[in-house]
Amino acid sequence: MIDEKLLIFGAGSHARKLADSLRRRGDNVLGFVTTHQSALKELEGLPVFTWETVPHYLRGQCPIACGIFNRSDAYDQLAKTIRANGFSRILWPWDYYPYLHHDLGWCYWLDPNPRPPSAWRQDSDYQEIVSNLADSESRKTLDRILAFRSGSDLEFASYTSHETQYFNPLTLGALNPGKPVSFLDVGAYNGDTLESLIQYAEVTKAVLIEPDPDNLNLLSLNLDRLTRLHQGLNPYVLPVGAGAEHCSLSLSGEGEATTVSINGDTDSRTTRFATITPIDSIMPAECFDFIKVDVEGHDLQALRGMRELLHRSHAVLAISLYHRPLDVVHLPLAVIDLLDGIPYEYFIRQHMHNSFDTVFYAIPGRVKR
Incomplete structure (x- = not known):
């Protein structure tokens, strides 16, 4: 990629994959740089520096590649730290x-062919979703996400909506006040979303779909605690994944380094396997008031497998938009098509840094302003 020496900022799983990819392509990686002193002195056969121990002759000369890729360390703030330590040439993940991308594999919203906002504005899909968004914040958020991911709006890295993720005036205002809420959590993780919801509303029916065996253990422990605290809560766990068809799925790694493969084979010792099935095939008559979908890049397939449930329920929908680079435009359009004329109002909100935890909200019973 570049024909000179460089450093990598960070020492996590993404940084290690980045170093391996660069070295295999012939780039001269000099080492990793971390913010805090640790016992780690060497990684992947390379030295691990702190800002204080980076050789002085490299400052101002050597480019540094950001190997930090998560939702908590905002890139505009990292840029201040990097520049304050004498490095002006920064290679960001979109660079x-x-x-x-062939070596790094799927990395959530990173796009192997990023387009600037000016190109998106000529795209008919972009124009259609803009015309369907209900407020100026949604439209501005969409534009800034596209600009940030193409490298032209670094300050968006720190931006988050003032509204709480999932449970905010948009969603809670659409529920019937005083009526118990039925909740479907597609991608329940450890039950943290259900735990948040019961702070706002009485929940009597909760179905939690979670395919990852590691997460299921955490989910079981959390539900045991929640049911003791909330006597009316009656959660039901389905240990499968949601999709458009019956198949198998493998998950390797953890967090933002997780790799998800349909019908994939892998020798990784961290791989977990799960069965995928359409929700319509296992819940042919259920209805829900609130549906959350967050399934690590297979959100659209999950939604396609629950079309009949969506049409029965007319539920509040909260759908993750950050798992794939084109989801932020294409997934809302697919949802609008799936809802097929049911009166909804549509919003986009940004809830964490670096364009992670972007959520598409579909609010029933209203018409577009």
């Missing part, structure tokens, strides 16, 4: 991913 190197187009060259290294």
Whole structure:
């Protein structure tokens, strides 16, 4: 990618994959740089520096590639730290991913072919979703996400909506006041979303879909505690994944380094396997008031497998938009098509840094302003 020496900022799983990819392509990686001193002195055969121990002759000369890829360390703030330590040439994930995507694999919203906002504005799909968004914040958020991911709005890295994720005036205002809420959590993780919801509303029916065996253990422990605290809560766990068809799925790694494969084979010791099935095939008559979908890049397939349930329920929908680079435009359009004329109002909100935890909200019973 570049024909000179460079450093990598960060020492986590993404940084290690980045170093491996660069070295295999012939780039001269000099080492990793971390913010805090640790016992780690060497990684992947390379030295681990702190800002204080980076050789002085590299400052101002050597480019540094950001190997931090998560929802908590905002890139505009990291840029201040990097520049304050004498490095002016920064390679961000959107700079190197187009060259290294075959080696790095799926990395959530990173796009091997990023387009600037000016190109998106000529796209008919972009124009259609803009015309369907209900407020100026949604439209501005969409534009800034696209700009940030193409490298032209670094300050968006720190931006988050003033509204709480999932349970906010948009969603709670659409529920019937005083009536118990039925909740479907597609991608329940450890039950944290259900735990948040019961702070706002009485929940009597909750179905939690979670395919990851590691997460299921955490979910079981959390539900045991919640049912003791809330006597009316009656959660039901389905240990499968939601999709458009019956198949198998493998998950490797953890967090933002997780790799998800349909019908994939892998030798990784961290791989977990799950069965995928359409929700319509296992819940042919259920209805829900609130549906959350967050399934690590297979959100659209999950929604396609629950079309009949969506049409029966007319539920409040909260759908993750950050798992794939084109989801932020294409997934809302697919949802609008799936809802097929049911009166909804549509919003986009940004809830964490670096365009992670972007959520598409579909609010029933209203018409677009």
